[in-house]
Amino acid sequence: MAARGPRYAIALAVTPAQSKTGQPKSGAAHTADTVSGPSHSPPSGRSAPRKPAEISDVTRITALVDLARGGDAEAFGQLYDHYVSGIFRFIYYRVGSRQIAEDLTSDTFTRALRAVQRFTWQGRDFGAWLTTIARNLVADHHKSGRSRLEFATDQLPESHVVGTTESAVMSQISNDMLFEAVNALSAEQRDCVLMRFIQELSVAQTAAALGRSEGAIKQLQFRAVRNLANIIDQDAL
């Protein structure tokens, strides 16, 4: 690891994308997806033309992944910084426990670290790859019988229903309602919603993570959100 420190200078030269509480999570997961597909805008309808910052992010992620593949620990650390929030959210709204989500997030990145040097770009996206690791670990977790479906609402900042079902557009719903609604969907629709709208992966990344075509993901997300709207409306009544 002779060139560990210096080779990530390019990465340090670009503002790191972070998604923290209270801020749009747009930088957390979808920025690298242009590497693997054209559909890269976040689902909240942000402008489609690629901004310079997004291009820099793509360059930065690409460089970091290549450095990590070459054995650069700090590059992997920066990838971790970039993706940890999204991966945590994906897991958290699947398992409903902060503790378990932290454990599985740790497992996800530990496994990724051990395999990153064999990661190849061909047909892959790094964010989607991480998400697939997380998804498999969650599946193993549920299969092992350790799953807890109760949702620890006391550990989360509460959000409230704002608006009415008539207006059909609510600004926020509570975390337990969100957890229950998402997990009431079929497995595939649930994972699609988690990736697209909670983790904020792109269509291309979600397609890569789920092993489906982008067209299939578009149909899946449509059906999933339609079902989700019905579930939320029923719960809100």
Added chain:
Amino acid sequence: MIGRASRSARHFADALEWGENGSDHRLVGTARTVTESAQAEPDDQFVFELRSALMAEASTVLVDDPSGANAADSTSDAGLTAAGQRRGRARRPLRVLVAAAIIAVIGGGTVITSSHAMPGDVLYPVKLRVESVQSEFHRSDLSLGDYRLDRADKRLNEVSGLTDQGAEPELIATTLRRFSAESSEGASLLFSAHEADSVEEPVKKVQKFAQISAEKLEEIRTSVPDGAFDAYRDAQATLDSLIGQISTVCADCDPETIDSLRSSVSDLADDDPADPQEPKPEQSAPNSVPGSTTSPDPSESRNRSGGTDSSSGSQDSTSPGRGNNTDSEHPKRSAKSPSDQESSKPSGLLDPVTGIVESLLG
């Protein structure tokens, strides 16, 4: 009907993408509501601690790969890269001295105290990091492999202690997975040493390790809680795989001894509760990734481990089973000539120390 559904899906996707408001306006609002409501974020402390642990582990897991470095350079800004390299080289000696001083003055007592820490203890992460740093002092495959098997043995002793204490199943499972990871990696190094030097000593070490470990796993079998039994089975599968490799590569090993050992390891899994390896219905990703246990091949599933610090993360991208993986675990290391290994060591030797100090300094 199908065409209309497809159109609606496309319109919805476009509305999400471009912010258009059409007939699916309500659904776009639902999608935004979901996004804006998902406020969960990991704790800062958790993020920091996990990063520190990953950096410590990276010092032992990541292998300097010149081809990867070249690939990286091709996508990076060459000017920035070169400048950074010069700065890094110049600062390294100073950083090492500072690291050594801080560890000696501040960390010494902690390190000594941590040597007896058990999983779940506050100082246990320190113990693991110290071990990781120590591993850098083992230069040859034989020495490092031996050390990794020692670490595996420590993990198994810790499992024994944890089961005696009635510790949480998850803690036991994690420690068992660490055992599997260390076993697999240590054996891989020793098999590489065997191939390079054509001597039986490394294989004999693996055999002895497998024998002792099998006995210890047998001792704790009835004490392992259900929640940790998957990890226990992974540990058993790891040993089983090692024995399979021993029988393949060791010309001098007594076949009867090997068969006996294999039998005793196989017996470890006899009483485990039926837990068919059900494929995950939703699993359809074409690319095999770490964490996946969905292989239709039962031996593949069996040979994977499934949790924290498991070596399976490095085993499943390219190889169908642990037996093959051990050969590819350290491709660069095994491909290098002894002189190459020697020459590549000095910088790698000191990086973990600097990493720890940098972590300490925040």
